[in-house]
């Protein structure tokens with residue numbers, strides 16, 4: 001499945017990094033970073049292919065601006 005994180009919408013609350021440190025960390029610019037992802041400078045989105053979304057699901061649910069999407073969720 002694919003994780004799409006819309007970095008432009010992130011307000012830097014830190015919830016995803018506390019709930020799901022395996023996949024998220026806070027970056028120096030105050031926004032979170034999806035570890036190992038590719039950043040698209042045009043769309044300002046980070047994308048990552050994962051086998052199992054695991055805690056990304058909780059991070060996605062708790063994100064106040066809902067900028068973490070999981071595609072092809074089983």
Ligand code: SF4
Pocket residue numbers: 009010011012013014015016017031032059062063064065066067068
């Ligand atoms: S939970 Fe959402 S708004 Fe908060 S740091 Fe993570 S991506 Fe940004």
